[in-house]
Amino acid sequence: MILLGILAVTLALVAVILAIKLRGGIRITMVVLLCLTLAVASIILFSARHLIFPSSEKYTPLAQFPVSKMHKGARWNANFEHTFRGRYEVGFTVKNLSMDPVVRYEVDLVIEVRMYSENVIHFSRRSNVNITPFWGTEEKGFVFVTYDVPHEMPIGQLIHFEVELIETGSHFVEKYGAENLFVRKASDK
Secondary structure, eight states, rough: OHHHHHHHHHHHHHHHHHHHHOOOHHHHHHHHHHHHHHHHHHHHHHHHHHHSSOOOOOOOOEEEEEOOOOOOOEEEEEEOOSOEEEEEEEEEEOOOOOOOOOOOOOOEEEEEEEEEEEEEEEEEEOOOOOOOOOOOSSSSEEEEEEETTTTTOOOOEEEEEEEEEEEOHHHHHHOOOOEEEEEEEEOOO
């Protein structure tokens, strides 16, 4: 926002200087209007940059772990920083997931997600029965926990991320074939 302010002031100064030098009524008006239009367009483009240039972090895992140990008490740990505001999700990619909107997906797996820095717990949540299936062009799976940055987690701070398997989920592993545990930036829509 500071850069936008500097840009708007610079454009206004350029418009005034050109108006003084040109001393022509129509030319002055055109130059001032052009500069103001550029300033407004710059503000709009800056505000909508996340729509025009999507976050490179979206759907790219901040941390990802192959799922080889699926026993009660299993833990996965990582350190990372959140660099973008918005919704993040923690879940599992799977091998077998049919795309059927009327199917009720049975999941007997429960995880607990904890995130902290410097011994201060910023976030702790257990998954519940309201998990969300997803299908992408390259992967499919289930989202178990979502959270929001910066409302629930700080932005730009090194975070220690920890997931613990609370309920084993043998049915989940047999039925869906868990591949990876992930945490990633999600769509904010």
